[in-house]
Amino acid sequence: xxxxxxxxxxxxxxxxxSQSKGEPxxxxxxxxxxxxxxxxxxxxxPEKVRISRWNLTAVGSHKAQAAIASVDELPxxxxxxxxxxxxxxxxxxxxxxxxxxLTPELAAKGVIFTDLETxxxxxxxxxxxxxxxxxxxxxxxxxxxxxxxWSGGIFLYVPKNVEVxxxxxxxxxxxxxxxxxxxxVLLVADSHSSVTYVDNVxxxxxxxxxxxxxxxxxxxxxxxxxxxxxxxxxxxxDNLIDLTIRRAVVENDGRIEWIIGDLHDGHTxxxxxxxxxGNGSTSDAKVISIGSKTQQMSLTTGAVHxxxxxxxDMVTRAVMKDGATAIINGITKIEKGATKxxxxxxxxxxxxxxxxxxxxxxxxxxxxxxxxxxxxxxVGQVNPEQIYYLMSRGIAKKDAERLIIYGFLAPxxxxxxxxPVREQLQRLLERKLEG
Amino acid sequence: xxxxxxxDGLKAAIEGKEILKGINLEIKGGEVHAIMGPNGTGKxxxxxxxxxxxxxxxxxxxxxxxxEALLEMGVDERARAGLFLAMQYPSEITGVTNSDFLRSxxxxxxxxxxxxxLIKFIRLMEGKMKExxxxxxxxxxxxxxxxxxxxxxxxxILQMMMLDPxxxxxxxxxxxxxxxxxxxxxxxxxxxRSEDRGFLIITHYQxxxxxxxxxxxxxxxxxxxxxxxxxxxxxxxxxxxxxWVKEELGIVDETVGQV
Numbered sequence: 001x002x003x004x005x006x007x008x009x010x011x012x013x014x015x016x017x018s019q020s021k022g023e024p025x026x027x028x029x030x031x032x033x034x035x036x037x038x039x040x041x042x043x044x045x046p047e048k049v050r051i052s053r054w055n056l057t058a059v060g061s062h063k064a065q066a067a068i069a070s071v072d073e074l075p076x077x078x079x080x081x082x083x084x085x086x087x088x089x090x091x092x093x094x095x096x097x098x099x100x101x102l103t104p105e106l107a108a109k110g111v112i113f114t115d116l117e118t119x120x121x122x123x124x125x126x127x128x129x130x131x132x133x134x135x136x137x138x139x140x141x142x143x144x145x146x147x148x149x150w151s152g153g154i155f156l157y158v159p160k161n162v163e164v165x166x167x168x169x170x171x172x173x174x175x176x177x178x179x180x181x182x183x184x185v186l187l188v189a190d191s192h193s194s195v196t197y198v199d200n201v202x203x204x205x206x207x208x209x210x211x212x213x214x215x216x217x218x219x220x221x222x223x224x225x226x227x228x229x230x231x232x233x234x235x236x237x238d239n240l241i242d243l244t245i246r247r248a249v250v251e252n253d254g255r256i257e258w259i260i261g262d263l264h265d266g267h268t269x270x271x272x273x274x275x276x277x278g279n280g281s282t283s284d285a286k287v288i289s290i291g292s293k294t295q296q297m298s299l300t301t302g303a304v305h306x307x308x309x310x311x312x313d314m315v316t317r318a319v320m321k322d323g324a325t326a327i328i329n330g331i332t333k334i335e336k337g338a339t340k341x342x343x344x345x346x347x348x349x350x351x352x353x354x355x356x357x358x359x360x361x362x363x364x365x366x367x368x369x370x371x372x373x374x375x376x377x378x379v380g381q382v383n384p385e386q387i388y389y390l391m392s393r394g395i396a397k398k399d400a401e402r403l404i405i406y407g408f409l410a411p412x413x414x415x416x417x418x419x420p421v422r423e424q425l426q427r428l429l430e431r432k433l434e435g
Numbered sequence: 436x437x438x439x440x441x442x443d444g445l446k447a448a449i450e451g452k453e454i455l456k457g458i459n460l461e462i463k464g465g466e467v468h469a470i471m472g473p474n475g476t477g478k479x480x481x482x483x484x485x486x487x488x489x490x491x492x493x494x495x496x497x498x499x500x501x502x503e504a505l506l507e508m509g510v511d512e513r514a515r516a517g518l519f520l521a522m523q524y525p526s527e528i529t530g531v532t533n534s535d536f537l538r539s540x541x542x543x544x545x546x547x548x549x550x551x552x553l554i555k556f557i558r559l560m561e562g563k564m565k566e567x568x569x570x571x572x573x574x575x576x577x578x579x580x581x582x583x584x585x586x587x588x589x590x591x592i593l594q595m596m597m598l599d600p601x602x603x604x605x606x607x608x609x610x611x612x613x614x615x616x617x618x619x620x621x622x623x624x625x626x627x628r629s630e631d632r633g634f635l636i637i638t639h640y641q642x643x644x645x646x647x648x649x650x651x652x653x654x655x656x657x658x659x660x661x662x663x664x665x666x667x668x669x670x671x672x673x674x675x676x677x678x679w680v681k682e683e684l685g686i687v688d689e690t691v692g693q694v
Contacts, residue, residue: 389526393540394514407530
């Protein structure tokens with residue numbers, strides 16, 4: 001078996017791949033520029049986690065995948081993750097899309113929901129208009145490299161005034177650690193539209209797969225009065241490093257809701273931010289995470305208030321087991337002029353082991369006087385008084401601890417408005433907590 | 436077999452400081468015992484030591500419930516053996532609903548595969564909540580979170596009614612209750628009086644004993660039971676306070692090593 005732990009990415013290699021796939025010239029240009037930028041830019045430097053020490057260069061090589069005709073052809077373990085008759089479905093296996101469905105009703109309304117590669121060919125103008133609008137290509141080495149190597153991915157465009165009621169669903173899975181796994185997601189909700197998008201990101205390796213780094217970028221453009229609900233659940237093996245940057249730009253009276261389950265088993269960089277550009281725009285972020293074994297996690301939620309009367313709420317709850325480390329940052333920034341804005345955040349970490357480590361760092365950066373901002377952060381262990389109380393009613397210690405741990409996560413999990421996502425999260429929580 | 440609870444020479448310490456200095460008490464099914472005494476005399480320590488609170492260390496003595504050595508059991512085993520403590524300051528537990536908690540407690544007493552059905556449980560809980568004039572919405576609230584003092588006490592009595600214990604210890608169940616709540620809580624306790632259940636009521640107000648008539652009254656001072664009698668003892672304490680007891684026994688400071 002060839003074990004290629006470092007994949008060279010350069011102008012020539014990405015250009016050759018782009019041409020071999022028959023991509024439009026503009027996209028080849030984007031990719032080569034990304035490869036060049038990556039040579040000089042630095043990796044992101046989140047608080048207290050040196051991701052540059054992780055093996056970030058094993059990004060794999062592009063491999064083609066045979067398409068499948070329906071969900072029934074997916075491995076059994078994945079079938080349940082494709083959603084129950086979603087309005088649209090895209091399945092990506094390793095580097096490439098293998099399945100695509102969208103109801104004719106939505107297509108007739110002008111909804112575009114496909115992989116980003118196809119969209120770049122068929123809707124090049126739209127894609128070029130919005131690509132890099134939330135996350136600039138040259139922000140750091142990760143954004144540059146990802147722009148060079150991404151494949152598959154999602155493009156979702158919801159036209160003006162169109163309300164998509166059922167969730168649109170994506171499934172990204174990796175079953176070959178030698179193949180590039182770098183989906184890029186671009187969601188555009190035009191004025192006064194609404195949509196719910198749900199994705200599951202999973203791996204199905206055998207016992208010992210080689211190291212691989214997954215790089216993902218998610219950009220969401222919320223036009224005036226639009227409402228986007230974005231739910232994602234990550235659950236992969238510990239040979240995989242998950243680097244994911246998500247960012248939404250929200251215009252006047254728009255709303256973004258993030259629901260994020262970071263239940264991955266390997267090192268994780270998860271950074272989710274809302275840029276509240278428009279007056280009256282709002283953002284709500286809920287993050288649930290469980291750390292186990294020796295994994296390191298950097299989990300950041302952020303909200304930047306530019307518009308007046310903007311509101312953000314961010315909640316992260318993490319349970320740390322074994323020797324896991326999580327650095328949890330909440331960054332609320334209120335710019336000068338964002339009067340009457342309100343930014344709230346809460347980060348709570350529950351430690352189940354003396355070797356686990358968790359930091360909660362609430363950061364408030366306020367440049368405007370006429371605002372409200374609040375934060376709460378706590379890092380603690382299971383309270384022995386609570387255990388005593390439950391045991392005094394006959395509940396065994398193990399069950400008492402279980403009740404308290406699930407109870408710690410419940411106030412966030414029960415608030416998740418999409419039932420299948422809530423159930424999926426609950427299943428994974430149980431698996432990771434009991435495992 | 437009729438319930439029989441016996442405390443024999445119980446001594447207990449907290450952080451190395453001895454608080455209980457040899458408690459002897461016997462409670463039979465059907466009996467209601469009240470322990471009275473000023474603050475800081477060790478009453479609540481007795482309740483916590485019996486239940487097995489981790490901060491209290493039993494240094495000497497023996498406690499038997501129906502022939503079983505209680506002090507050798509874990510907290511949960513004591514509860515399953517039939518001991519119930521209505522706590523003075525019940526914990527608040529976020530994320531765990533009242534109903535999930537109580538169902539777990541009931542099922543902990545049942546064998547696997549013989550858990551109480553949801554419908555039967557809900558009916559039982561609703562019925563008991565009505566007796567206690569509790570809003571059934573409290574079923575779905577997180578355990579004691581945001582409950583007022585009176586609501587927490589009612590919730591303790593609700594648990595007692597649902598768990599059907601053999602020996603009930605009520606630790607200052609009357610503190611913080613208004614007259615209405617006191618009546619409701621007392622009715623709940625009185626409804627549970629039976630030949631196979633014993634009660635130990637810890638209080639420093641005689642007021643509660645107007646509602647729950649005790650068979651025996653004990654006075655606690657300096658970590659010991661210093662005087663025992665019938666209901667008339669409680670009435671005399673209410674009228675005359677504790678000074679006469681202290682005088683009679685030559686006690687100057689009735690408290691015991693608590694700050």
